[in-house]
Amino acid sequence: MMEAQKCVPEEHVSPTVPTPRPDRAPLQKSSVCSRSYFMVVMVFFHVYIINVIALLLYVHYNNGPGEAVATINPTDGSNNHHTSPDPNPPLNPGSQRSLYLPRIEGIRVGHVQKVSLVPDKIHEMRTLSLKPLLFEIPGFLSEEECSVVVQLAQLKGLTESQVMVPEDQEELTQQLDLSPEEIFSLLDLNQDGRLQLQEILTHSRVRDGIWLTPENLREIYAGLKADPDGDDLLSLEEFKQLSSKAFQHFLQQRGVKRSQLVRNSRHTWLYQGKGAHHVLQELRKRVTRLTRLPSSLVELSEPLQVVRYEQGGHYHAHHDSGPVYPETACTHTRLAANTSTPFETSCRYITVLFYLNSVEGGGETTFPVADNRTYEEVSLIQDDVDLLDMRKHCDKGNLRVKPTKGTAIFWYNYLSDGKGWVGEQDEYSLHGGCLVTRGTKWVANNWINVDPDYQRQARYQQLVSRQQSAEIDDAERDPDQHSDLHHDL
Ligand SMILES: [Ca+2]
Ligand SMILES: [Ca+2]
Numbered sequence: 001m002m003e004a005q006k007c008v009p010e011e012h013v014s015p016t017v018p019t020p021r022p023d024r025a026p027l028q029k030s031s032v033c034s035r036s037y038f039m040v041v042m043v044f045f046h047v048y049i050i051n052v053i054a055l056l057l058y059v060h061y062n063n064g065p066g067e068a069v070a071t072i073n074p075t076d077g078s079n080n081h082h083t084s085p086d087p088n089p090p091l092n093p094g095s096q097r098s099l100y101l102p103r104i105e106g107i108r109v110g111h112v113q114k115v116s117l118v119p120d121k122i123h124e125m126r127t128l129s130l131k132p133l134l135f136e137i138p139g140f141l142s143e144e145e146c147s148v149v150v151q152l153a154q155l156k157g158l159t160e161s162q163v164m165v166p167e168d169q170e171e172l173t174q175q176l177d178l179s180p181e182e183i184f185s186l187l188d189l190n191q192d193g194r195l196q197l198q199e200i201l202t203h204s205r206v207r208d209g210i211w212l213t214p215e216n217l218r219e220i221y222a223g224l225k226a227d228p229d230g231d232d233l234l235s236l237e238e239f240k241q242l243s244s245k246a247f248q249h250f251l252q253q254r255g256v257k258r259s260q261l262v263r264n265s266r267h268t269w270l271y272q273g274k275g276a277h278h279v280l281q282e283l284r285k286r287v288t289r290l291t292r293l294p295s296s297l298v299e300l301s302e303p304l305q306v307v308r309y310e311q312g313g314h315y316h317a318h319h320d321s322g323p324v325y326p327e328t329a330c331t332h333t334r335l336a337a338n339t340s341t342p343f344e345t346s347c348r349y350i351t352v353l354f355y356l357n358s359v360e361g362g363g364e365t366t367f368p369v370a371d372n373r374t375y376e377e378v379s380l381i382q383d384d385v386d387l388l389d390m391r392k393h394c395d396k397g398n399l400r401v402k403p404t405k406g407t408a409i410f411w412y413n414y415l416s417d418g419k420g421w422v423g424e425q426d427e428y429s430l431h432g433g434c435l436v437t438r439g440t441k442w443v444a445n446n447w448i449n450v451d452p453d454y455q456r457q458a459r460y461q462q463l464v465s466r467q468q469s470a471e472i473d474d475a476e477r478d479p480d481q482h483s484d485l486h487h488d489l
Helices: 035-063 143-156 169-175 180-187 197-204 214-224 236-241 244-254 278-291 295-299 454-477
Strands: 069-072 079-082 112-118 121-129 134-137 266-270 304-309 314-318 348-355 365-367 399-401 408-412 414-416 422-425 431-433 436-438 441-449
Touching (some): 121 399, 143 266, 143 278, 143 304, 197 214, 278 295, 278 304, 278 408, 295 441
Antiparallel strands (some): 112 121, 121 134, 304 441, 314 431, 365 399, 414 422
């Protein structure tokens, strides 16, 4: 789940490097546009700018005279948007799709259905919410299995889930060639010509970064005399005065504690394919039965992620996978995609989260807007309550799940497209890991990766199966050369 995602080419809206440059007036390359200036600005703003560019592209491809065309698939009547004729044949050209995604019905909150996951035992699966579609299965793992997973993770070794300073910032800042006026305008969500605290906070946190609170921001303003009239608003003039070096020095001197990061945990990845520990292989089979998805999809998904939160650990609220625009590529099918795009997300259709121990204090999984009547991003951060803050306001969320050893919860990060495949991102799947107040918390995540573009998923699976047969051939000729494809995926 949640609680953790890969630390590198991750998640969310996660474009890697934005190459497209919208048409605009020539830029004033004055001293304020120095590299250090951008470094500073990007500490807060790089994610937001990328989001905006993604949105602009989305609008462009939907409205523009563009290359985008919509075709109707004669076999199922679905709409497929693509930018050029597809040179690759589908998995089963001219026939029905060979894969579809069954979706489990939630019925209503509190509804219990019996599921058969292991021989000689019936599990109960309880619906926790409908938005997102979220279930809880007590006793999904035995105590012994939990211990095995924890031990295997310890054996492999865990690394920090978030490094203190993102490494790609400098590269990114060189790619983004924006004037202060342009940045200001992008940040000014309500276009009132001033930057409110929320406007900066909302977008400074999307990807792993420093978790600033309104108080932190006021402290920074005060330290830099950035807001001389003290109204918590930055005018364009005030914004331009935010000089690079001073800002950087300020942050350096102030220092960043682990508690001020978006995520404060350690994690590792455990391979679950052939040759893996039998508990890990069995776990994946059980996940296949639970989700009722084709095993080929589950088997080509990410390995098991095991996460440890020490006392004081947390993971602020986030989505496991980002929205999908026509330009978006999925990390897992990227190898098989013919196009190159700067926009990439992990396409985690389902999250299955396992609690590997019962936590002494705190550590709940919170879904702040579960079953809300509406979802409004701007109302998540109010002056006194920040629903995204898992250190301070976990108790204000709509739904909290207490970690119980062996229990699994799972939910859909995307809606259905109504035709048996992946639809839009489910914004209600927002969730986080509350502050661990006592003891240690161990969880594991299985993500099921599905490309919303059916053809791309099909091509990917075709490619993998071809490579696997080639490897089997090679291995038969030379047994020492055998390597497992999964390690590279
Ligand atoms: Ca504003
Ligand atoms: Ca001001």
